[in-house]
Amino acid sequence: MINFFEKCINFSMSLASKGFMGKKASADAKRLRALSCFGNDAISPCPHLMKSKHFDSHYCGACGCGDKPHTQLTVKGEKYGKLDYPYLTCPLKMPGFSNYSPADPREVSENSRKCQIEVYDVIRLQEIEVTSPDPSEEEYMVFQKLSKLGKSTQPK
Numbered sequence: 001m002i003n004f005f006e007k008c009i010n011f012s013m014s015l016a017s018k019g020f021m022g023k024k025a026s027a028d029a030k031r032l033r034a035l036s037c038f039g040n041d042a043i044s045p046c047p048h049l050m051k052s053k054h055f056d057s058h059y060c061g062a063c064g065c066g067d068k069p070h071t072q073l074t075v076k077g078e079k080y081g082k083l084d085y086p087y088l089t090c091p092l093k094m095p096g097f098s099n100y101s102p103a104d105p106r107e108v109s110e111n112s113r114k115c116q117i118e119v120y121d122v123i124r125l126q127e128i129e130v131t132s133p134d135p136s137e138e139e140y141m142v143f144q145k146l147s148k149l150g151k152s153t154q155p156k
């Protein structure tokens with residue numbers, strides 16, 4: 001019988017492997033990212049999620065990029081945002097991000113945020129409303145620069 005940890009890996013690996021190609025993340029990847037950062041009625045928000053002082057949105061306080069126009073984690077915007085980048089890393093390697101890494105078996109607990117998201121119901125995941133804006137040329141150039149930076153700093 002499949003155990004809780006195997007269930008976590010199966011679910012998240014299959015969703016995470018879908019669509020990080022092209023100019024924007026797949027809708028499923030963006031939904032998982034939204035859940036990882038913002039949580040919902042059952043899952044608490046990430047402790048690193050920060051409210052912007054300049055915009056009506058949030059940014060990641062752990063990635064070191066700060067509170068800037070292109071670092072806003074917008075889920076439902078008309079403008080292309082950080083969660084739309086096809087290649088995007090998360091300091092906690094949460095589900096939906098390009099550097100996703102399953103929960104450590106020594107730390108698996110049904111209460112940990114990562115595990116809660118790893119076993120999240122696929123049907124309910126589809127209920128998370130996301131937009132899928134196309135990037136402008138300028139936004140796409142920013143994404144490519146950040147993407148190269150992210151890949152070069154990835155552990156081998």
Ligand code: SF4
Binds near residue numbers: 036047049
């Ligand atoms: S650490 Fe990861 S999950 Fe948390 S706010 Fe940053 S990008 Fe989102």
